[in-house]
Amino acid sequence: MADPTTYRPAPGTIPTDPGVYKFRDAHGRVIYVGKAKNLRARLTTYFADLVTLHPRTRQMVTTAASVEWTVVGTEVEALQLEYNWIKEFDPRFNVRYRDDKTYPMLAVTMNEEYPRVFVYRGARKPGVRYFGPYAHAWAIRETVDLLTRVFPVRTCSNGVFKRNAQMGRPCLLGYIDKCAAPCVDRVDAAEHRRIAEDFCDFLAGKTDTLIRRLEREMSSAAEELDFERAARLRDDVSALRRAMEKQAVVLGDGTDADVIAMVGDELENSVAVFHVRDGRVRGERGWVVEVQENATPGEQVAAFLLQFYGDELQMSSGVPREVLVPVLPDDHDELTEWLSQRRGSRVSLRVPQRGDKRTLAETVERNAGEALTRHKLKRAGDLTTRSAALTELQEALGTDDAPLRIECIDISHVQGTDVVASLVVFEDGLPRKSDYRHYSIREAAGDGHSDDVASIAEVTRRRFQRHRTDLAADQAEQAAEQPGNGGDLAPEAALDPATGRPRRFAYPPNLFVVDGGQPQVHAAAAVLDELGVTDVAIIGLAKRLEEVWVPGDDEPVILPRNSEALFLLQRIRDEAHRFAIGFHRSKRSKRMTASALDGIAGLGATRRTALVTHFGSVANLKKADIDEIAQVPGIGATTARSVYEALRDEQPTPAVQPAPAERSTQ
The missing domain is CATH 3.40.1440.10 (GIY-YIG endonuclease)
Incomplete structure (x- = not known):
């Protein structure tokens, strides 16, 4: 080094x-x-x-x-x-937007005497028209199958074309009228080129003109009593309309734009691009890459534009007239000039603010978010990846064994009120939701606020005291099964005395993760020392820089940002945060409901729940009259009047500042 x-x-x-x-x-x-x-x-x-x-x-x-x-x-x-x-x-420390696959395009070789249509992957060549890229090759073949009945352009290779010309008979497509068969001179080169040009015009968006022309020809054939040709033209128009349905119109005619969206977290970015040509989505692309270090969203957009529009292989659809991005880079003027040079005419680089383009940008953003979710689930579900993550954790933390059972705790509250905690469990790198737990935290006396560090210590103590209780019960069970005691204690010891369900915490985790930094880790470690727990490794994951803190170390452990171990820890921490936030919202909602309806004569817990369930919220209940309240099952006229009068007698709530957002400990 x-x-x-x-x-x-x-x-x-x-x-x-x-x-x-x-x-x-x-x-x-x-x-x-x-x-x-x-x-x-x-x-x-x-x-x-x-x-x-x-x-x-x-x-x-x-x-x-x-x-x-x-x-x-x-x-x-x-x-x-x-x-x-x-x-x-190709520097190793520059983030590269590489695909894990090559997207197919539809190519039309207008530089040949008899143009042909085929699926193509690779760099663009002069004299060839490209359409796409498409997400799947079968989508191209399906489109070609629909269009060749209307535009019978050849799709065979040059070798097949020459062989059929020598034999003097066309291939199967020629016999079923899906190829004009120029190989046997059924049409000459000029006529076949016109067919290919019509094919390209339709894919380029000139659909209305072609359909109107076919409809005129259909009407003319019907007037001339050539019903067979009129029926064939009718079927051709239907085929074109079916092909048009596969490419939804999203913007006005003539719109030529690429719509780009980025969604990411601390480790990875998902980028999605929709290619809109003549108002229709002609193709889409997607990447998931590592987040650039200390890069702002604008710098990440600039890096993507530079690589995507500079790479001829990726930029198969060319630079459009408009490039719509989620945020403008600081050097957007220079990027606009560079893109204009690449296109050969003026390019507009901007952020959509309203209208159809803004709506489409939100759609692209949703696609990017879904792609990131699929990417994470794919990594989490892969056995080899999970094994690598657990092995990396073992090596980074210096433990004797891989952490096959990992537990993580998180605290959630609003300025110290309604403090709750969550405990999530992962076994073999997968969530074990049956072992998840919620905790309600005691608030400090006096100011109604709770200390995050103290809350971490309380949850840790309660979790491992439960472990000691279950362990003692297991030992009692084993003693009861020994000869001479009759085994009378075994059934009761095998169950949780509080719930009557089988115990799930009779053995400790291999790794205990705290959502937070050095203070939270030290608080949890002190509790383990107090309880005499020595066989559990404990770490803290600080969210800002994804640092891993170990008790007794003044410096954090830095895992590589692309490591499977860090990805697994991040996923466990985020799951604990999600679980804590859900419980906190439920608890706060119940408290607010109880406070609004508490003390009303004749209204117990069951009736309060029935009222809130029926109206959806206390706010809707306040808008109801006595007759509407009385219609709730279990609520009589007298109780309905008491509820109505109690809610009307409430004093108006003075204006206050918006409630602070829920948060978890960092």
Whole structure:
């Protein structure tokens, strides 16, 4: 590991002009490429104290052995040079938007004498028209199957075309009229090219013109009593309409745009792109990538635009007239100029604010969020991935065994009121929801506020006291099964005396996770020491930087941001947070309901629940009259009048500030 101070350039030697810089390792390989408006200000940040650097940045500067830069005249030139170097060197520390698959396109070879249609994957070639990309190859084949009955363009390879020409007979598609069969001169080259051009025009959005033309031809054939041709044209129009239904109109005719959305968490970003051409969604793309270190949303958008529209392989549909993004990068003017140069005409880069484009952007955002969820579930459900995560945790924490059972606690409250806690259990990397637990926390006397650290200690004590109780019951059960005691205690000892259900906490977790940092971890560890629990590893996960804190250590354990171990810990912590928030909302709702209806004569808990269930909320109940209240089962006229008068006698609530949002401990 290199010391950055050994290759740090003197600050006075770094220019303040815009430019592009490269970090190289000891073997001369480029490991990172970046650009800056001010090279001196940007490069100085890399040589700060290593403790203050982001883990990924720290790894990069300690891997590098030298840094060099190139000064350019404008920021647009810096943008272009950065893209060229990233493409040339493929640096390992630059985030790359790579697909785990290649998206298929529909290609029409207009550069051949007899154009053909086929599914294609790869870089764009001159003289070939491309449509897509599509999510699935079968979607292209289904579209082609519908359209070739109307536009019988050839779909065979050049080898098949030459062989049929030599034999003097067409292939099967030629016999069923799904190919014009130019191989046997059924149509000449000019006529076949016209068919191919009509095919391309339809895919390019000129659908209304083609349908109107076919309808005119159908009417003309009917007037000439050529009913067979009229029926065939009618079927052709129906086929075109079915093909149009597969591409929903989302924007006005002529709209040519790419709509981009980003959804992510602390570790990963999901990016989705909808390609809209002539008002229709022609294709969509998606990526899930690691979050760039310390990058703002605008910087992440800029990095994506640079890579996506700079890569000919990915940019199969070309640069559109509009690029709609979730947030504008700081250098959006330079990016707009660069995109315009790529397109050859003016490009608009903006954030949609209202109307159909804003609605479509929200749809794309939902798709990105669903893609991120599917990605996480796929990782969580893979046995090999879970095994790798547990092994990484064992190695990082230095435990003797992999943590097959992990428990995590989280605290939720609103400014110290309605304090609750959750405990979630994961076994073999999967949630064991039957073992989840809720806890209501005692609030501190006097100010009604609760201390998060004290709450962590209380939940830890209650959980492991339960463990000791269950363990004692198990020992009693084993003693009862020994010869000479008759076994009378075994059935009762096997059950939880409070619930009558089988005990689930008779054995401790391998790893106990606290949602929080060093103070929370020390509080939980002190409780374990007090109870004499020595066989449980305990850590804290601080959400801001995803740091793992271990009792007794002054520095956190930093797991790689792309590690399966960190992903598993994050998922467990988020599940505990979700479970705690749900219980907190339920508890607060019950308290508010009880306070509004408490003290009304003749109204017990059952009737209060019936009223709230019937009307949906206390607010709706206040709007009801006596007759409507009396219609609730179990509520008589006298009780209805008491409820009506009690709610009307309530004093108006003075204006207050909005309630603070629920939160969990960090």
